[in-house]
Amino acid sequence: MSQQRHGSTPGNAPGDRAGSVTAFPDLPEATIARLPEYLRALHNLGEAGADTVSSEGLSAAAGVNSAKLRKDLSHLGSYGTRGVGYDVALLIEQIEYVLGLDQRRAVCLVGLGNLGHALAGYDGFASRGFKIVALFDADASKVGEEIQGLIVRHIEDLGRVAVEENIAIGVIATPAGAAQAVADVLVDAGVTSILNFAPCVLSVPSGVDVRKVDLAIELQILSFHEHRKASLTALPGGRSAAAAGNQEAVGS
Amino acid sequence: MSQQRHGSTPGNAPGDRAGSVTAFPDLPEATIARLPEYLRALHNLGEAGADTVSSEGLSAAAGVNSAKLRKDLSHLGSYGTRGVGYDVALLIEQIEYVLGLDQRRAVCLVGLGNLGHALAGYDGFASRGFKIVALFDADASKVGEEIQGLIVRHIEDLGRVAVEENIAIGVIATPAGAAQAVADVLVDAGVTSILNFAPCVLSVPSGVDVRKVDLAIELQILSFHEHRKASLTALPGGRSAAAAGNQEAVGS
DNA sequence: AGGCGCTTGTGAAGGCGTGCACAAATCGCG
């Protein structure tokens, strides 16, 4: 995704000191994508009463290899105790800090159709470090509607509201044809992270991150494997099963 | 334990590709994940009136590197013409065949709450090779409800209906606590591909593919980059931007 | 026919990520 010169690392001790804007250890992208999964598993374990957990236990709960887990965690410093494991509460705190979840981030949602309504009503946002602070749509008949305590505003107000509410993340749930225009509006308003549900490629200036969730793509990938599995069963003397029926994360 | 139905249409290759289509080129997983994106871009180009497209043009439309695109296509025995490019219609046909989209796959949806309703009403399924043929829920007050022309059935009927309708793919949109139980039911019914929207790890036998879509994880990854960007701007003499703000697919 | 420009397909190199295997570190107990 991005990259900037690695030449000389600006002496950032991964030490600790959460206090302020210390530079970041540059974590591998693959590791970052797994941290949220570890976090979720840790919350489950914590609620179940566990004080500490071994890499073996946590990796099982998160569905990954234990060596991978240890290496991931080692990237953000040593917070484990050999012979014992990891302190659940401390590790939660650390991962939340690295992910920037210690401050609740303001999110806005654009496009309140079918999917937008579901997202607006999703409580998984609030419980995982985010708060939907504004809803926008271009359809006059939708503007003014109240959803989950928020009033749908016209997209023309996005620029002003984004600044007022300090919105950092925008979620696009409009048809594909409108998505690029919406992205442009978001970028102009200073939003630097976008989650896009519309099936299209967005073009944004550098410095803005875009992640895309495309349901049809997920299904088509599954369809490929169905196709492949079907053709294997038709083969003579085929091995009965593909060895690796593994959990596959969408991320990678 | 599972398996095989799939009666109709033995191995009919589309178009003319002569020869045994039975054996599959084993495509790199990364390539498979990109094929749907190429397919979408190709459909757009086709509707825009293009007959052929160069790797440069298609890769731009799909948001990837052109060399990567060419290598991906070469893996499936590409049909480009040097000096000209790729025939749009032919390439669509080829990719759809590889992904197994030439046969419309039957999908069932379990859990008709907030998200389930949105998914049931999504027309992106039908237009991309899938058909929702059944809806299931455990809540008696939901059973019997009609959504988009389908009646919500009780999950106890899943086993029977799955066989009747030849369902290959199941979508889970229940709370996390119920997801594993639902997955077990799906597997017992012979479903070999699962798309899971619940934030939890599913355990399934080998031979069954699971893909997971977790909205909160996507947001948390964005949050990390926000955090990192914020700490960079605080650095002395910081360059204004990271160079390549690229599109990131969730799959990844 | 021949030359020229354009585009594909691919060899090769480098980077990244994964997983093994083990040394180092810590705890509990005798």
Next chain:
DNA sequence: CGCGATTTGTGCACGCCTTCACAAGCGCCT
């Protein structure tokens, strides 16, 4: 106080993926 059991942190090797760079192929124009 020392020893064994346990678990972390990591060096290393391997394989996958990406990217560059270029020869080979194709069509068009002269």
